[in-house]
Amino acid sequence: MDRRATFWVLYLPPLLLLGAFFLIPLLLMFVYSFRADMHGSFFQLWQPSLNQYTKLISTGSYWRLLGVSSLMALVISISAVVLSYPIAYFIAFYGRQRAGFYLVLLLVPFWTSYLLRVMAWKIMLGTEGVINSFLLYINLIQEPLTALLYNRNAVMLTLIYVWIPVATLPILAALQRIDIALFEAAADLGARPIHQFLRITLPLSLPGVLAAFFMVFIPTVGEYVTPLLVGGSRGSMYGNIIQDFFTKAANWPFGSAMSMVMLAGTLILVAIAVRLINVRDLLE
Amino acid sequence: MNPKKPLRYSLTGMLVALTLILSACGAPADVPPGELTGSLSVLDWAGYDAEDFWIDFKNTYPNVTVNFEIGISDADIYAKMAAGNQADIFHPYTGWLQFYVDEGLVEEIDTSKLANWDKVPEHFKKIGQFNGKQYFIPWDWGFSSVLYRTDMIPEGVDSWDALLDPAYAGHISMWDDGPAAVTVSSYIHGYDETAITADQLATIKEEWIAQRDSNLFYWAGEPELVEGMTSGSIWAGYAWQGAYATLLANSIPVAYANPKEGRNSWVGVYGIRKGTENLDLALKFLDAKLAEATGNNVVNLFYYGHSNQDVMNGITDATLKEAFSIDDPGILETTNFTPNLTAEQRDAWTAMWAEVKAAP
Numbered sequence: 001m002d003r004r005a006t007f008w009v010l011y012l013p014p015l016l017l018l019g020a021f022f023l024i025p026l027l028l029m030f031v032y033s034f035r036a037d038m039h040g041s042f043f044q045l046w047q048p049s050l051n052q053y054t055k056l057i058s059t060g061s062y063w064r065l066l067g068v069s070s071l072m073a074l075v076i077s078i079s080a081v082v083l084s085y086p087i088a089y090f091i092a093f094y095g096r097q098r099a100g101f102y103l104v105l106l107l108v109p110f111w112t113s114y115l116l117r118v119m120a121w122k123i124m125l126g127t128e129g130v131i132n133s134f135l136l137y138i139n140l141i142q143e144p145l146t147a148l149l150y151n152r153n154a155v156m157l158t159l160i161y162v163w164i165p166v167a168t169l170p171i172l173a174a175l176q177r178i179d180i181a182l183f184e185a186a187a188d189l190g191a192r193p194i195h196q197f198l199r200i201t202l203p204l205s206l207p208g209v210l211a212a213f214f215m216v217f218i219p220t221v222g223e224y225v226t227p228l229l230v231g232g233s234r235g236s237m238y239g240n241i242i243q244d245f246f247t248k249a250a251n252w253p254f255g256s257a258m259s260m261v262m263l264a265g266t267l268i269l270v271a272i273a274v275r276l277i278n279v280r281d282l283l284e
Numbered sequence: 285m286n287p288k289k290p291l292r293y294s295l296t297g298m299l300v301a302l303t304l305i306l307s308a309c310g311a312p313a314d315v316p317p318g319e320l321t322g323s324l325s326v327l328d329w330a331g332y333d334a335e336d337f338w339i340d341f342k343n344t345y346p347n348v349t350v351n352f353e354i355g356i357s358d359a360d361i362y363a364k365m366a367a368g369n370q371a372d373i374f375h376p377y378t379g380w381l382q383f384y385v386d387e388g389l390v391e392e393i394d395t396s397k398l399a400n401w402d403k404v405p406e407h408f409k410k411i412g413q414f415n416g417k418q419y420f421i422p423w424d425w426g427f428s429s430v431l432y433r434t435d436m437i438p439e440g441v442d443s444w445d446a447l448l449d450p451a452y453a454g455h456i457s458m459w460d461d462g463p464a465a466v467t468v469s470s471y472i473h474g475y476d477e478t479a480i481t482a483d484q485l486a487t488i489k490e491e492w493i494a495q496r497d498s499n500l501f502y503w504a505g506e507p508e509l510v511e512g513m514t515s516g517s518i519w520a521g522y523a524w525q526g527a528y529a530t531l532l533a534n535s536i537p538v539a540y541a542n543p544k545e546g547r548n549s550w551v552g553v554y555g556i557r558k559g560t561e562n563l564d565l566a567l568k569f570l571d572a573k574l575a576e577a578t579g580n581n582v583v584n585l586f587y588y589g590h591s592n593q594d595v596m597n598g599i600t601d602a603t604l605k606e607a608f609s610i611d612d613p614g615i616l617e618t619t620n621f622t623p624n625l626t627a628e629q630r631d632a633w634t635a636m637w638a639e640v641k642a643a644p
Contacts, residue, residue, distance in 0.1 A: 039387070039627065042367040055635075061642040127517045146454050146517070150501050233499040236641045244641070248461065249634030250359035250366070 026263075033256035052257035062241065062258065066265060069238040072156060073220035077167075079160045080216050081209055084167035088208075089201075091168075092175035103172075106165050114162065118229050121158040125149040125230065150232025158226050167212040174208025175201070214270060221266050222259075238262055323349040324565050327361055327371035330354050330505075336581040341572035348565060356504075357461075359634070365389050365557065372560045373569060375423075378411060378551045378622040379463060383630075385414045391556040392417045397567045400574035403592045411551050420553035421570050422591040424582055427609075427619070428464070428548035430541040431523035431531070433513060441541040444471045446520050448491065453498040455519035457512055460502035462637025463625060464522060465492050471545035471620065478623050485636055492640045502641075506530075513538060524550075529587035529607040540607070546618040551591075 036049040056062060091102045109117055124130045127144040135141045148154065178201065186196045224239035231237070242262070245255030326333075333352035335342050341350070353371055355361035358380040365374055366387060376384065384390040395401045395418050401409075404422060412420030432441045436455065447458055447468060458465065469488040470477040480488075500517060503509040506527050512518035513527070514536055521527075528540040541547075554573060556566045572578065579595035582588050587607055589596060599605060609615040625633070 037627070037631070038363070038366060041387075059639065061639050061644070064644060065642040126515070128515050146500075228504070232501040233496040233641075238642075241638050241642050244634070244638050246363070247360045248357050249631070249638065250363045251631055251634060252363060252367075254635070 029256045029259055032253055033260050035253040035256075038250060038252060052254045053261075055254065056257050056261060062238070065236070065241065066238045066262065068152075069221055069223075070265070070269065072152065072237065073217050073223075076156055076159045076163065076220050077213050077217040079156075080163040080167040081171070081212050083160065084164050084171055084212060085205075085209070087164070088168045088171035088175055091172055092178075106168055109162075109165055115225065115229075117162060118158055118226050121154070121161065122149065122230055125154055125157075149230060150235065152231065152235050154230040154232075155227050155235050155237070158230050159220060159223065162226070163216045163220070167216050170211035170215065171205060171208040174205040174211075178204045214273075218266055218270065222262055317344045318346060320345050320565075321347045322562065322565050323351060324373065324562055324569055325351045325353065325371045326569070327353045327355055327364060327369060327374040329375060330356070331586070332375065336585055337578060338569070338573060339581060340575035340578045341569050343577075344572060345565075345568065350569070359630075370557070372557055372562045372566045373554055374557065375552060375554055376420075377553070379625050380630075381412070381420060381553065381555075382414065382624040383627065384555055385419055386627075389555075389558055390419045391558045391560065391563065392419055393421060393556060393570070394567065395421075398571040398574065400571055400592060403594050404574065405591075405593050408551065408591045412553050412555075420555045421574065422551050422553050423573055424552040424586075425589040425591065426550060427525045427540075428459075428522065428550060429525075429543060430520055431509075431513065431528050431538055432520040432541065433516065433518075434537045434539050436516070436519040440539065441520060442544055443541075444468050444543045444545055446541070447522055448472075448495045448498065449520075450498050452519050454500055455517065456495075456498045457501055457503050457509055457518045457521035458492075458495070458499050459522040460504045462634040462640075463630070465637055465640070466633045467548060467620075467622070468522065471543070471548075474545075477620075480629070480633075485632060489636045489640055492637075493643045496640070496643075524588075525607045526587040529603055532603050532606065542609075542615070542618070546620045547615070548622060549619045550622045552588075 033052055034048040034050070035046050036051045040046060087106065091099050091106070095102050122129075125148040126132070127146060127149070129148070131148060132141075132144040136144065182200050182204075183196055186200055191199065222239040222242070223237055224243045227235045227237045227240050228243075231240075238258070239262075242255050242258045245251045245258065249255075331337075333354065338350065341348075353364075353369070355364060355375075358377055361374055361376055362380055362383055365371070365384065366389065393412075398421070401421075408422040408425075409418070411422050412418055430441050430444060430446050432446065434440070437446075437452070446452065447456055449456075458468075466480060466485070466488055467477055469475070469491055470480065473484075473487075475484050500512070501508070503512070503521065506524060509518065509521050509523055509527050510530050513521065513531055514534065523540070525540060528538060531538045554570050556563065556570070560566055574592050576592060576595055579590035579592040580598070582590045583595060583599060583604060584601075587604065589608055596608070596610075599608065599610060605611055
């Protein structure tokens with residue numbers, strides 16, 4: 001099989017899937033955001049309107065919530081990466097023959113449903129949960145702490161936990177690509193372990209760190225399941241409001257406009273980050 | 285002259301005659317119910333897909349396949365139908381019915397084909413009538429009111445404003461629904477729910493933004509509320525009487541308030557999609573939905589009322605009688621029935637609720 005045929009055999013099925021189930025719905029959503037209201041059938045022609053964007057621009061609380069959600073995503077991404085790095089470092093350099101086993105252990109949470117993992121935190125943090133029960137048992141508190149659940153802290157704690165295995169994988173891949181001979185050379189030249197880490201390990205693993213950061217940051221900005229389960233009255237994120245317009249308000253045009261703004265915002269943030277960090281230099 | 289023409293005419297005539305004879309002999313109506321085949325698609329709420337809630341149809345037409353698609357809210361079901369969902373039958377609730385009629389999404393129902401129609405009281409039938417035509421059949425119904433833990437609120441609750449009372453801060457749970465929030469505020473302030481002004485809506489928004497400091501979480505499904513009230517983290521919540529009956533059955537100390545402003549009442553209906561190719565089967569399904577075994581399951585398993593009066597007359601269980609306030613003949617006189625929303629109200633009220641949730 002020649003190179004061109006191989007290319008199409010390998011790329012065509014995923015490209016078709018991506019086109020049918022991601023790009024076309026995204027395009028439909030973009031088109032729908034210019035619809036004035038829900039009146040009329042889904043496929044009928046309508047006069048394009050900027051109504052939804054005008055309403056969105058004039059509603060300050062949605063912009064503020066987008067900012068809050070982005071900030072939460074930033075904190076969650078940085079925390080998940082910082083906590084994942086030691087795990088990846090351990091598996092890459094100290095795992096030896098058991099590295100595969102440790103990797104499987106890391107991936108065990110993926111064997112259970114995302115929803116179950118979030119619900120487990122609800123059980124941990126609830127008024128009758130594990131943490132409250134323990135604190136009551138050791139008499140550190142007399143009444144259950146209600147501040148543990150149904151707020152933004154609970155959302156962030158749960159999401160950091162959920163993302164740690166995801167963030168570990170690209171960092172681990174980057175660390176495993178580092179040539180061990182570099183450490184031996186550095187040691188021969190008198191570099192102490194901390195200097196070896198700062199001058200060799202960290203710079204060479206940065207592409208993995210960045211990949212991990214973006215893999216967590218981008219989906220977290222639009223997250224809605226975790227806030228719904230553990231966020232309570234004040235824990236809503238921007239994604240929850242989008243979901244509400246689709247499922248509780250029957251207002252797909254406005255939900256679509258909100259989605260487009262979030263997509264544009266996320267892409268702009270990623271573009272700025274890529275520009276600032278200069279990924280090409282890092283990759284080279 | 286075309287010599288073949290007479291033959292062609294005679295062949296056409298024979299075909300027409302044959303078709304008429306076959307239709308007369310083998311019309312689907314003559315097929316015994318047990319042998320009737322086909323498939324129906326129903327857009328319903330989670331839980332109602334269980335066979336218990338369409339058991340009469342299942343038993344009568346065992347060879348008809350019924351496929352369920354689940355909607356998670358009235359808005360979700362409406363949006364799906366408006367977007368061209370091909371479900372033959374769908375299950376909206378009062379407040380959301382007018383849209384289906386206005387948008388031409390629902391088929392008029394020939395009630396002469398429903399054997400159980402006579403068992404439905406007139407006031408229920410009227411809920412599904414628009415422009416003098418029957419578009420929906422009423423099916424399940426219930427109350428909305430304040431449900432509270434009697435051990436945590438021994439003084440009792442006599443007003444909807446308990447849901448906004450800072451005295452219960454951190455122990456209140458409101459339903460995650462904009463129109464419900466507008467309804468509660470309207471009852472408290474004496475607003476005309478069908479004619480809320482922009483100023484009134486602004487007041488309502490501020491009221492519910494402030495309420496978030498007292499509200500632990502907004503519940504989306506009844507089990508969340510039941511769990512919260514069972515654990516004691518929720519003392520007062522907006523609730524349907526199904527939650528009340530569930531908690532009573534589990535011996536949790538709760539009471540279902542009779543607020544001075546009156547309870548709210550809602551009715552679930554079934555409609556048939558305009559243009560469905562399965563109209564006959566759909567009518568059979570709706571008729572079976574009104575039958576007694578199905579109705580008894582709605583009452584006994586979900587603790588909701590059923591539109592078949594024979595079913596309601598047969599209730600003897602004390603918990604259920606309490607939940608439906610069957611022994612309180614005056615309850616319906618003080619009950620506020622859910623009015624139909626207009627598209628403008630729907631958009632304004634749901635946007636208000638989104639802003640409440642998005643507020644700093």
